[in-house]
Amino acid sequence: MTVDYSLPKPELGAPVRVxxxxxxxxxxxxxxxIAYGMKRQRTLEQRETAHRANLRAQKxxxxxxxxxxxxxxxxxxxxxxxxDVNVPIPADFDTQYPPA
Structure with a gap:
C-alpha cells in the first residue's frame, strides 16, 4: 500500500494586469x-589601477x-x-661587505 504525500494543487486566479x-x-x-554598476565599476577600476601603480613604485x-x-x-x-671560530678577518672584508 502506498501513501500519496503530494499536496493538492491550489487553484490560481486569473493573472492580474500590471x-x-x-x-x-x-x-x-x-x-x-545597471548604469550605476557600470559607473561604480569604472571608478573602482581607476582607483585600483592607481593603487597598483603606487605599490609597484613602493616595491x-x-x-x-x-x-x-x-x-x-x-x-x-x-x-x-x-x-666564534677564531679565524682572522680578511683585509678586503670591508670592500666585500661594506658597513652600513
Missing part, C-alpha cells in the same frame, strides 16, 4: 541599477631596503662566525 506605471518603474530601476624601495638589511645581517653573521 499597470504601465509599475512596469515603467521596474524597467527604469533595472536600467538605473622597488622596499626591495632595496630588504637588500640592505640582508647585506648588513650577512656581514654581522660573518663577523660573529669569524670571532
Amino acid at each position: 499597470s504601465p506605471f509599475i512596469r515603467f518603474c521596474r524597467w527604469g530601476l533595472l536600467f538605473a541599477g 622597488v624601495i622596499w626591495d632595496e631596503e630588504q637588500k640592505k638589511i640582508a647585506t648588513q645581517r650577512t656581514r654581522e653573521q660573518l663577523l660573529q662566525l669569524a670571532k
